[in-house]
Every structure is written in structure tokens, then in C-alpha cells.
Amino acid sequence: MMYPMESVDMRWFVRGLASVLLGLFVGFSVAFIATPDPTGLLSVVVGLVLTVVLTAIFYAGIDRIAPSESE
Numbered sequence: 001m002m003y004p005m006e007s008v009d010m011r012w013f014v015r016g017l018a019s020v021l022l023g024l025f026v027g028f029s030v031a032f033i034a035t036p037d038p039t040g041l042l043s044v045v046v047g048l049v050l051t052v053v054l055t056a057i058f059y060a061g062i063d064r065i066a067p068s069e070s071e
Helices: 011-034 041-065
Strands: none
Touching: 011 041
């Protein structure tokens, strides 16, 4: 079943995309600075873990800073 484009709420998509991009940037920046070997596997693993954690924090934080109009 096809839904009309008007019924799609794009706020969650934009908020999620912004959260992932911010999480990637901050997570990997901190990981490459904080780990002793920035070219090793440890920095990539730490960057991925920080990205997941920070994405969730940013997603919730963006909703608190700019709540949706329907609330």
C-alpha cells in the first residue's frame, strides 16, 4: 500500500540523520585523540562504541532542545 508523501513525518528522519552525523564526528574524533595508537583497531572499536552511545544521547537531546510542534 502506498502512502501519500504528506503523511510521512520527516522530523524523525532529519533528527536521526543529524544525531548519527554528530555521533560519528564526535565519537571518532575523541577515539583518535584518546587512544594510544590512532592507526590501530582499538581506535576504530572505541569510535564505533562512542558513535552508538553519542547518537542515542544526541537523538534524545535534540528532542529536548527542539520539541516537535505536535507536543
